[in-house]
Amino acid sequence: GAGVSQSPSNKVTEKGKDVELRCDPISGHTALYWYRQSLGQGLEFLIYFQGNSAPDKSGLPSDRFSAERTGGSVSTLTIQRTQQEDSAVYLCASSFAGGGEKLFFGSGTQLSVL
Amino acid sequence: EDQVTQSPEALRLQEGESSSLNCSYTVSGLRGLFWYRQDPGKGxxxxxxxxxxGEEKEKERLKATLTKKESFLHITAPKPEDSATYLCAVLSSSNTGKLIFGQGTTLQVKP
Structure with missing residues (x-):
């Protein structure tokens, strides 16, 4: 596609349920990033994939959060046993060369945990 | 610890009224400072x-400048379509791939 695609655009779930968020990066981009944006807050780094290297998971807030990237393309962010404080917009981005340079963001998934 | 602070949090301007947004940073070895624009509901x-x-970059009514401690985003003769949240982020030599973002400045330009 022309840009980074995220699905679903909105997700409402009950506390304690698991959710999966999907990101389809720009074709040819080797790096993929997940960020979280809470209401009125800046973007919070979650995880970074670069090529075949081990991902940088240093931003994941707890072991309830995990992410994988299959075939160097599509990525899934999974949140287990969701809590109300997980409510936020989850943004995915990709870049051609990695290293944090010039990210292209998707429109995000708005997650609401009731 | 790498930190980015943006000010003001919100700014209201009349169309044509020039101003500047500030981004102050502390980082262990700056590899790059980035400016992003975010419209509501979008990335x-x-x-x-x-x-x-000393580096400067320009795009239409926007000009970004950089010193050793801060960056400014200058907006000259803004138009209502410049209304958005402007985000500053830094990349440090100790955190490759991990952009550290400020909380943003929300700009509203009234016609």
Whole structure:
């Protein structure tokens, strides 16, 4: 596609349920990033994939959060046993060369945990 | 610890009224400073990268400048379509791949 695609655009779930968020990066981009944006807050780094290297998971807030990237393309962010404080917009981005340079963001998934 | 602070949090301007947004940073070895624009309901859109003190970049009514401690985003004769949240982010030599973002400045330009 022309840009980074995220699905679903909105997700409402009950506390304690698991959710999966999907990101389809720009074709040819080797790096993929997940960020979280809470209401009125800046973007919070979650995880970074670069090529075949081990991902940088240093931003994941707890072991309830995990992410994988299959075939160097599509990525899934999974949140287990969701809590109300997980409510936020989850943004995915990709870049051609990695290293944090010039990210292209998707429109995000708005997650609401009731 | 790498930190980015943006000010003001919100800014209201009349159309044509020029102003500047500030981004102060502390980082262990700056590899790059980035400005993004974010419209409501959308992801951030890349504007500029600055790499060293004294560097300037321009795009239409926007000009970004960089010193060793801060960056400014100057908006000249803004139009209502410039209304958005402007985000500053830094990349340090100790955190490759991990952009550290400020909380943003929300700009509203009234006609």
């Amino acid at each position: 951030p859109e890349f504007l500029f990268t600055l790499y060293s003190a």
